[in-house]
Amino acid sequence: MARPLTPKLSPARIAKAALELVDAHGEFTVPDLAKRLKVSPSSLYNHVDGKADIIELMRGQAVGAIALPDHSAGLDWAPVIREIAVQYRNSYARHPRLIPLLTAYSVRDETTIRMYNVLADQFVAAGFGPARVLEAITVLDNFVLGSALDVAAPEEVWEPGEAATDSLRAALAAGLGRERRADEAFEFGLDLIVAGLERAAAAGP
Amino acid sequence: MARPLTPKLSPARIAKAALELVDAHGEFTVPDLAKRLKVSPSSLYNHVDGKADIIELMRGQAVGAIALPDHSAGLDWAPVIREIAVQYRNSYARHPRLIPLLTAYSVRDETTIRMYNVLADQFVAAGFGPARVLEAITVLDNFVLGSALDVAAPEEVWEPGEAATDSLRAALAAGLGRERRADEAFEFGLDLIVAGLERAAAAGP
Numbered sequence: 419m420a421r422p423l424t425p426k427l428s429p430a431r432i433a434k435a436a437l438e439l440v441d442a443h444g445e446f447t448v449p450d451l452a453k454r455l456k457v458s459p460s461s462l463y464n465h466v467d468g469k470a471d472i473i474e475l476m477r478g479q480a481v482g483a484i485a486l487p488d489h490s491a492g493l494d495w496a497p498v499i500r501e502i503a504v505q506y507r508n509s510y511a512r513h514p515r516l517i518p519l520l521t522a523y524s525v526r527d528e529t530t531i532r533m534y535n536v537l538a539d540q541f542v543a544a545g546f547g548p549a550r551v552l553e554a555i556t557v558l559d560n561f562v563l564g565s566a567l568d569v570a571a572p573e574e575v576w577e578p579g580e581a582a583t584d585s586l587r588a589a590l591a592a593g594l595g596r597e598r599r600a601d602e603a604f605e606f607g608l609d610l611i612v613a614g615l616e617r618a619a620a621a622g623p
Numbered sequence: 624m625a626r627p628l629t630p631k632l633s634p635a636r637i638a639k640a641a642l643e644l645v646d647a648h649g650e651f652t653v654p655d656l657a658k659r660l661k662v663s664p665s666s667l668y669n670h671v672d673g674k675a676d677i678i679e680l681m682r683g684q685a686v687g688a689i690a691l692p693d694h695s696a697g698l699d700w701a702p703v704i705r706e707i708a709v710q711y712r713n714s715y716a717r718h719p720r721l722i723p724l725l726t727a728y729s730v731r732d733e734t735t736i737r738m739y740n741v742l743a744d745q746f747v748a749a750g751f752g753p754a755r756v757l758e759a760i761t762v763l764d765n766f767v768l769g770s771a772l773d774v775a776a777p778e779e780v781w782e783p784g785e786a787a788t789d790s791l792r793a794a795l796a797a798g799l800g801r802e803r804r805a806d807e808a809f810e811f812g813l814d815l816i817v818a819g820l821e822r823a824a825a826a827g828p
Contacts, residue, residue, distance in 0.1 A: 443650060444649040444650040444720075444723065444724075445648060445649040445650060514723050514726070514727070515649075515723050517722075517723060517772065518649065518719050518720050518722060518723055518772055518775075519649075521719070521772040521773060521775060521776050522719070522775060522776065522777070523777065524777050524779045524780060524781065524782040525780065525781045525782065525783070526782050526783070526784065528786045531781070531783045531784075531786040531787060531791070532786065534781065534783070534787075534791055535786070535787060535788040535790070535791050537791075538787075538788060538790035538791035538793075538794050539788055539790045539791075541790070541794075542790040542793075547797070548793040548794045548796065548797035548798065549794070549797040549798050549801075550811075551790065551793070551794035551797075551798075552794040552795065552797065552798030552799070552804075552808070553798065553807060553808045553811045553812075554811075555794065556773060556780075556798075556804075556805075556808035556812075557766075557808055557811055557812035557815065559769065559773070560766055560769030560770040560772070560773050560808070560809070560812060561762075561765055561766045561769055561812065562769065563768075563769040563772060564764065564765030564766055564767065564768040564769030564770070564772075565765040565769070567722065567723055567726040567765070567768060567769075568726060568761060568764070568765050570723075570726060570727060571726050571727065572727070572728065572729050574729045575729060575730065575761075576729065576730045576736070576739065577729040577730065577731045578730070578731070578736045578739070579731065579736075581733045581736040581737065581740070582736060582739075582740060582743075583740040583743060583744055585740070585743035585744045585746070585747040585756065586736070586739055586740050586742075586743035586744075588743075588747075588753040588756070589743050589746075589753045589754070589756035589757040589760065590757065591753065592752070592753035592754040592756075592757065593753070593754050593756075593757030593758065593761075594757070596754075599757075599761075600761075602758060603757070603758045603761035603762055603765070604765070606758045606759075606762055607758075607761075607762035607765060607766065607816070609819075610762065610815065610816055610819030610820065610823070611812070611815055611816065611819070613819060613822075614814075614815030614816070614818060614819050615815065617818075618815070
């Protein structure tokens, strides 16, 4: 029997091909994706229900690289949150153009939900009430996704020409071109946010 | 004399048409933009040097709605920073798909630079050294852009199905569906960050 010319369709193959399209063009369509996978749109629909499903596959692929900390190991909640935020930002930094697609769709992917489970459990352990738990998760999400976009910024993030004041000019001279520019700013911000959450937790639910 | 069938090209018209393409497709090409404006690509090149220029026009258009606080009015730096962050996030929330394009190009637009000038001046007034000024600006930027994406999220940000733990389920029950969900989380995070910056400023440069 003849062997198929292309490997069998699988969720992982679909996610990989869709991610390649999004990385290159900031968007994908089901017909383009079918073409890239060398299958008909109808065979693709045997594996996924449509665009929202494919976005969930990409979300799972992006988050799959995160090793969730062992939070049964008696770690305090703050270091667990911090560790997840660092890995989460590094994962999405590899696919900056995926980010506005992900935020435009409801999170259903199970791998991603497992990450949010750990975040929610930790914020409950911190003593936050349910509404505050969701706010804390959202604050972390917003900062992580914005910081992931910053990793993809050009080396000269700002080129203000003559328009900069002395303050901005001095800041750019001191900060741009540092090898860990984006990392240092992310760590500074994460420190501010985690310390703020610790103070909020100490103040009660 | 016959009147032209389409209005004359201007930076504002170019920015508006490019924004419409990005809002709809997450991307634009110079040929598509020329087609939408009913001009030839070469007439477009009489007004802009290329894609990076058009992105700067869109950046200026998005930021143009921000009324910079009168920081000569004896206001303390923290409320000025807070006020800019609120308006900055509201402006970009109208164009979520523009965000990864903006972060992929160096900031050159003068309207935007004027905003960064005020931020830099205020962080210098807070007592930060130049490298810390750039970190503080970047932390604010990252949080604002991530929060702008969250405004565009669907009402059901998470649909975890059976995969959610009790903590996550309770958080979603308490937090989703609130009319000001994204606003409340943004304000909570902005409070944490500004309070953290105030503490960092009090600790010295």
